[in-house]
Amino acid sequence: MTGQHRIVILGGGYAGLAAARRLARIAREAHIAVVDARANFVERVRLHQYAVGQSIQEWDLRELLEPKRIQFVRARANGIDTASKQVILDDARTLDYDSLIYALGSTNDADVPGVAEHAYSVATPEDSQWLRTAIPAGRIVVVGCGATGIELAAELAEYQPDSQVVLLGSEAPASWLSRRAQQHVERALERLGVEIRSEAKVIEVTPDGVRLADGSALAAAATVWTAGFGVPDLARRAGLAVDGHGRVLTDATLRSISHPDVYAAGDAAVVAGPGGRDLRMACATALPTGKYAADALVARLAGSQPRELRFRYYFQCISLGRRDGVVQFLHHDDAPARTVLTGRTAAWFKEQIVQGAGRAARP
Ligand SMILES: Cc1cc2nc3c(=O)[nH]c(=O)nc-3n(C[C@H](O)[C@H](O)[C@H](O)COP(=O)(O)OP(=O)(O)OC[C@H]3O[C@@H](n4cnc5c(N)ncnc54)[C@H](O)[C@@H]3O)c2cc1C
Missing domain, CATH: 3.50.50.60 (FAD/NAD(P)-binding domain)
Structure with missing residues (x-):
């Protein structure tokens, strides 16, 4: 060059x-x-x-x-x-x-009415700061049963015991993982006192909670939107x-x-x-x-043709509070494999991965 x-x-x-x-x-x-x-x-x-x-x-x-x-x-x-x-x-x-x-x-993104005006998010540090300074006692509805929603619901339940956490989404939590991993996620959330509401589609976030596609409404002191990033x-x-x-x-x-x-x-x-x-x-x-x-x-x-990117998945880690988690090992195409770690071992494993990722990013 x-x-x-x-x-x-x-x-x-x-x-x-x-x-x-x-x-x-x-x-x-x-x-x-x-x-x-x-x-x-x-x-x-x-x-x-x-x-x-x-x-x-x-x-x-x-x-x-x-x-x-x-x-x-x-x-x-x-x-x-x-x-x-x-x-x-x-x-x-x-x-x-x-x-x-x-x-x-x-960043956070949703085309559902009321999300921008009435929902919190954890997509950016600024969003998380808002939630951090405003966590109310009472019911907190976390919308989205993906990894972010699960991790947040567990963390809220463990770290903010005055809150009553509802995790709500159109699918069951961690539905893309193996049955064993899913069952562990569900049991861990239940142990932490998180109420799970699957097959619930939010059509509007209001100042007082959420409205669902089946015509019902769920009151909440705060709603956090984790269902999708833009x-x-x-x-x-x-x-x-x-x-x-x-x-x-x-x-x-x-x-x-x-x-x-x-x-x-x-x-x-x-x-x-x-x-x-x-x-x-x-x-x-x-x-x-x-x-x-x-x-x-x-x-x-340098004048050469780069080789094509060859990416393989190995595992996905989800924290369930600070003392529990699930590590789903993956086939290289992201399909769940048989091996699953749970409990403290998984929490420790995830912490090592997060620390390693931070080190890998820092020049
Ligand atoms: C709560 C939470 C938990 C997560 N947990 C996991 C996990 O366990 N495992 C996992 O693999 N992934 C996880 N993710 C997803 C992961 O964080 C993202 O996929 C990852 O950060 C993407 O990296 P990135 O560099 O593309 O973007 P980012 O990390 O979002 O970095 C983008 C940067 O661009 C800057 N930026 C944006 N717009 C502008 C602009 N216009 N001008 C200047 N700067 C700008 C931002 O300030 C930011 O620093 C999690 C995400 C969240 C929110």
Whole structure:
């Protein structure tokens, strides 16, 4: 590689930092900059812990990046001008790039009436801070029986015993896992006093609770929405090829299918995975895709064709409070395998994985 090739990474989460960490090693002659609206790297996978009042560690992004000769730009990216190859920042500055890695992650999202106005979320540190400062005594309805909803419901029940937690969703909790893992999740939630309401579809969130598709209503002191994440609309607005949610469509080397100087990784990218399915939004996919995007970009700068991304799943961990959890081992295409860890062993295993993910992201 010759001269100062300018690589801008949008987003200093798991995917963006994994890319930066890799580039610091393999693209020493390039000028690398990471843009993030936040000053700190927050372990997003712990936001359900933070929301219920636990302390979580944060790392100053400038202190992480600058010793590795990576510029940190604290600003919100408001636009991308792909013609002039510039990122437009919220303070009216612009940032020139030769290559861009788009890793803006995901946020809370729902098209159900009342969610934006009346529901809390744990999708971002700011959302979790809101919930943390406002947890009421009384009934808290957690909408969404996916991993985030389960983890939050368990954490609330364990850490906020004055609250009466209802976990509500259109499917049973952890329905995608093996029967054994599902049963453990259900038993653990019941032991913690969480009331589970499956096959319940929320059609509106109101100031006093939720209204359901069967015509009934459930009163709540607070409602937390965990049923689905959206992504920033920057890529769509910039004219990049995106899917219906606004995630960047990529080829097998994580390059944008419409803009060859743009790569995408993490939650904000559509990445083809094993078994013909797109990779799911997860820290477990954000880290390797961020690292891979850096490798692919540098291979092309060096004039070679990068090998295609080969991603395999190994396990999925779900915490059930601080002393219990479930680890579902997976076939490489994400289908549940027979092996399942539960209880304290699973809680310990997950904690090691979360710590390891934080270490893997930090340059
Ligand atoms: C409560 C909770 C628990 C989770 N638990 C797990 C788990 O156990 N295992 C797992 O695999 N996954 C888990 N996840 C999912 C995981 O956190 C995400 O999939 C992962 O963080 C995605 O990484 P990312 O780098 O793509 O995005 P993010 O980590 O969201 O990082 C995106 C970054 O972009 C920045 N940004 C966004 N927009 C802008 C802008 N316009 N300008 C500048 N900066 C911007 C943000 O500040 C952020 O730092 C959990 C998620 C939540 C919310």
